[in-house]
Amino acid sequence: MAPIATPFFFYLLSAMMLVGGILVITQKNAVHSALALIVTLLAQAAIYLMLYAPFVAAVQIVLYAGGIMVLFLFVIMLVNIDRSLKEKQFNSQWWVGIIAATGLGGLFVAVYTKGKNIFPERVLSVAEADNTQKVASLLYGQYMFAFEIASLLLLVAIIGAVVMAKKKI
Amino acid sequence: MEVMLHITTLHYLVLGAALFLLGVIGVLTRRNVVIVLMSIELILNAVNLNLVAFSRLWGGQHGQIFAIFVITDAAAEAAVGLGILIAFFRNKETINIDEVNLLKW
Numbered sequence: 001m002a003p004i005a006t007p008f009f010f011y012l013l014s015a016m017m018l019v020g021g022i023l024v025i026t027q028k029n030a031v032h033s034a035l036a037l038i039v040t041l042l043a044q045a046a047i048y049l050m051l052y053a054p055f056v057a058a059v060q061i062v063l064y065a066g067g068i069m070v071l072f073l074f075v076i077m078l079v080n081i082d083r084s085l086k087e088k089q090f091n092s093q094w095w096v097g098i099i100a101a102t103g104l105g106g107l108f109v110a111v112y113t114k115g116k117n118i119f120p121e122r123v124l125s126v127a128e129a130d131n132t133q134k135v136a137s138l139l140y141g142q143y144m145f146a147f148e149i150a151s152l153l154l155l156v157a158i159i160g161a162v163v164m165a166k167k168k169i
Numbered sequence: 170m171e172v173m174l175h176i177t178t179l180h181y182l183v184l185g186a187a188l189f190l191l192g193v194i195g196v197l198t199r200r201n202v203v204i205v206l207m208s209i210e211l212i213l214n215a216v217n218l219n220l221v222a223f224s225r226l227w228g229g230q231h232g233q234i235f236a237i238f239v240i241t242d243a244a245a246e247a248a249v250g251l252g253i254l255i256a257f258f259r260n261k262e263t264i265n266i267d268e269v270n271l272l273k274w
Contacts, residue, residue: 010176014184021188021211025195030203037207040188044214051181051225056217056233063240068210068247075251076203079258090198091267097197101190108186116179119226134230135237143234150241157245164252167259 009050016043028089030076034069041065055132181222189215202257202264206250213243 020040027033041064048057139147188211195208217236224232254264261268 006176007174010180017184018187018191021191024207024211025191025199025204027204030201030207033204033207037210040211041214044218047181047184047218048221051221053221053224053233053236056221056236059237059240060217063244064210064214068244071247071251072203072207075254078255079203079264083263087200087265089200091200094198097194100197101194104193105186105190108183108190112179112182112186119178131230131233135233138230138234139237146238150238153245154241157248161248161252164249165255 006050009046013043013047013050016040017047028085030080031073034072034076037072038065038069041069052128052131055135178222178226182219185215185218185222188212188218200265200267202254202266202269205266206247206254209250210243210247213239 017040020036020043023036024033024040027036041060045057045060045065048054048060192208192211192215195211196205199205199208217239220232220236220239222232224230224236257269258264
């Protein structure tokens with residue numbers, strides 16, 4: 001089934017993502033930032049659905065909005081001190097931030113205005129029904145080794161997190 | 170108006186670039202370590218959006234596979250980063266990133 005009213009939903013979801021992102025970097029309270037980030041992640045999952053990537057959308061919701069953000073909220077509750085709310089929220093490097101952002105933004109604008117013609121005009125049609133099967137057969141076929149390395153990485157990360165957070169090693 | 174109404178790959182790339190810039194500004198200017206880590210998540214999400222948009226453009230699934238690996242990396246990074254944050258908070262009683270200066274010469 002072709003997506004319905006693509007421009008409307010694209011702009012709605014983009015607005016949600018950008019407002020959420022702006023709130024993430026401007027809110028004083030870290031809990032509010034985390035909630036804004038969850039809004040951004042959910043809107044992005046919907047955009048993945050518009051791009052015919054339902055499996056990535058499901059992983060985004062379950063792993064990102066579910067797992068990682070719960071971890072963030074746990075840590076915010078552990079280390080949330082009222083003193084940090086009263087402190088200055090932005091450091092004195094805001095001019096570095098502005099320079100880096102304008103430089104990067106100018107680079108993006110230059111690249112995208114110069115290079116937009118190299119994309120094919122029509123996107124290729126994709127089979128919509130068997131996306132998840134194709135992802136699975138690639139993941140367990142061609143990308144088998146990378147998959148195993150990722151599991152090893154997660155094991156190392158678990159051990160590292162436990163060692164870091166331990167009181168006495 | 171024609172450009173606005175026909176959603177192409179470039180629209181997704183511009184959205185990803187805007188999200189990336191927001192993340193960069195957050196990393197460079199905030200003092201709260203938790204919010205700096207969240208800005209890094211914003212940057213990773215912008216990259217994921219580009220990967221999935223290009224995957225759609227070329228009609229394959231390789232970009233989606235890469236996005237899944239990036240999400241795995243983000244989970245590992247968040248776990249280790251927050252572990253370091255807890256150790257730091259235990260030692261210094263603050264979550265201000267300007268106080269992380271032991272390696273500064």
